Amino acid sequence: MLVLGISGLDRAAALKKRMMPGLDWREQRLVQGLDSAAALVDENGVIAASAQERHDGEKGTGAFPADAVAACLRQAGATMDDVDFVAHGFRYEPSPVFELDDYLRRWYQEAYRAEVQFDVLRAYYPDQDWDRKLVRVPHHLAHAASSYHLSGFRDAVVLVADGMGESESTSLFRGRDGRLEPLRSYPIGSSLGILYSVVTQYLGFLPGMDEYKVMGLAPYGDPGAFPEATLVVPRPGGDLAVPVLAHDKTPEERETHRGAIRRLEELFGPARRPDAPVTQRHMDVAAVVQRAVEEGLFLVLGEGLDATGETSRNLCMAGGVALNCTANGRIARSGRFDGMFVQPAAGDDGTALGAALHVLRERVPAAPWAMGMPYWGEEFDDTEIETGLATLGPGHRVRHLPGAPMLAEVSGLIGSGAVVAWYQGRMEFGPRALGNRSILADPTVPDMRAHLNAMVKQREEFRPFAPAVPAEVAGEYFEIEPGREGVFRHMLFVTQVREQHRAALPAVTHVDGSARVQVVEPDLAPRFHALICRFGTDHGTPVLLNTSFNLRGQPIVRTPAEAVATYARSTLDALAIGDWLVVREPAGGSDD
Incomplete structure (x- = not known):
């Protein structure tokens, strides 16, 4: 079928x-x-x-x-x-x-x-x-x-949290033997997703798209900075209220959230204009809403599940709120669930x-299968790659380097401080670049994060980057329990960088010592895994900085032509596309 x-x-x-x-x-x-x-x-x-x-x-x-x-x-x-x-x-x-x-x-x-x-x-x-x-x-x-049927769990609780469905904002299901049974739902007025989006808007960012900026900003703030501001209120029986949303009283306010924004201004001060500097107050507001949403999720997973009598030790998550990697990491560390799966295209x-x-x-009933990597997009052949490369103007050197020579060259470039676009195989599905449409750099370079944010990605300086690490050494560098490496394969959980490695990984260690880790397994991402291992052999640390292959305002690249054009108009140092490596000629032309 x-x-x-x-x-x-x-x-x-x-x-x-x-x-x-x-x-x-x-x-x-x-x-x-x-x-x-x-x-x-x-x-x-x-x-x-x-x-x-x-x-x-x-x-x-x-x-x-x-x-x-x-x-x-x-x-x-x-x-x-x-x-x-x-x-x-x-x-x-x-x-x-x-x-x-x-x-x-x-x-x-x-x-x-x-x-x-x-x-x-x-x-x-x-x-x-x-x-x-x-x-x-x-x-x-x-x-x-989307989450349960790809989790591999025969029995699981499934949490869906987003802005809204047809009439609900958060839902709980029980997945058992390939079937989903609804347990309970929460109304739109209790929406943790809308709350986070409204605060995103209040902070001058784009709601429905820039929530990850608020998540990245939150560790710089103090979640206790506004003790009178209660954003999520527990109710008996596992219910919850989001009082700010009740201030959207008219149909026009419901469409714009202007009533909720006015209430946030009463609680936190004037809303930030999109072009205004980010101040400590804005960081504190981000920390407050991050903590509030985390507590709301724990309320649903605690009292909400207890009220239904559900005791499954496995959790699946989906919905836009499930892209909040900080909250996911906190739930994973709580010990309430033995198994946890977040579908990588959770939005x-x-x-x-x-x-x-x-x-x-x-x-066609069947038990859930455990997915590997979401490499479900298109793949382009050598002819299409060569056609894209033919559009390059002067000032570039193109070499065909199949197999190990490509890994050696890219490892050497990254180790010398270069930023390399890495375009391989089938495109990822979901918002994360997981090693097929990526920009890669050396995480041990102290100013690499600032360089990438300012010169390459052209984005806010406070935003962190993710580390990619082979599964077999992930627990050495990051606080990941043995046997739990697979939880981190889709870059959807935050954990702590081990203290002894934080100074050596400045470009991927956030201000609070955390990192949104991608664990790379050799059977699921063989070429990316081999590259990271080669980098470790050559330079001592088997970790790469991994961010998506796109520039500001652009979706992640899809075709070879888009990859070549994006590289050409950027400040990226090199492009590894299939078996071809492109580097910029030094000023004055090639020395060959």
Whole structure:
């Protein structure tokens, strides 16, 4: 059985602009149905998955993922006629709620209802029987399925936390023997995800996209700096309240969160303008909301699970909040769960994957399988790489270096202080570059983080970078228990750098001694693993700084042409693309 999953709400962003013209660019982002993607699965596993932003260049786009669908079908050598079902990660139904005001009425009529989804699909694929083929999957169920069915756990509690689904913000499920059973849910007014996004907006960043900046800023702040500011309030029986959100009293405030922003200004002082300096006060606010969301998650996992009588020792997580690596690390260290899995595309792009998996497993039941790496995107052959390289102008030297010579050259470049773009194999699915679309550097160089932030990534100086380390030595450098290395393979958990190695790893050790580690296993990422090991042999420390291969405002590169063009217009020192190594000629031309 071949099942295609899709995410996103094609008409939502345009509808927001029509309903509320004149909003600033951050308020326009406050819309459901972004991060559109496609995923293709069958009984043997995940065949392909791709986010639409990698194709059209618009970060976080909610446009129908036609290009991503086409890429997934190409990967399978299939057409839409071969697809048995198309699963969509939303299922809105008629409700009196949608009659409360004109905004809600229009949202349902023009963006949410089933007829709109049929219209969109028919516009792209008019010859399909969509009445039979389309299956709409509730949003949080799609999130839950994306994690549980890839976890390898027969029995697990599944936590979904994001801004909102159709009518809920946080949900708990029980996964048992390949089936998901809902346990409880929390209303939108209790949304930890919306709280974090509103504070992201308050701090001058882009909500729905820049929450990771707040997470990176939080360790610089004091979570106790505003003792009167209670952002999450426990309620009896595992319930919780987020009082700030209650200040969005009018329909206009609900669409912009201006009421909640005013309340945050009462609690913390004036909101930061996007172009204003980041001060200690902003760092403290970031620390406060990070701690509040962590406590909210523990409340749900503590009293919330106890109230349902669930005692599973395995936890799966998905939803945008599950991309909060600091919170994930704290949950992992708590000792409550023996096994823990976060699906690497935990945001809304992952609901394409989850919707497809849910439909597949409803019709072909099977126990969850344990996924490896999400290398589910496109791969390009040597001809396409050579075509991309042919667009390089003068000032570059290109060499063909298959096998070990490439590893030796890249190791030497990185060891000499160079920053190298590394483009190999199939593209990753999800927001993290995991060794196939990466920028790599030496983590032992003291000013490397500042150099990358300022000159290469062109981003805020406070933002940390991740270390990649071979699984067999991960516990030597980072606080990872033996046998738990696999938890860290997708770069979704923060742990501490061992104290004796912090001074030697300044470029990947955050201000609080932590790091968002990627553990690299030889059977799952053989070439990347071999490179890190070669670097360790050559230079003494088997750790590389790994960040995504993109520049400011750009999605991670997809094609060889994009990789070459991005390298050419950047300050990157070298590009390793397939078996070709590109370096910049020294001023005055080659010495050869």
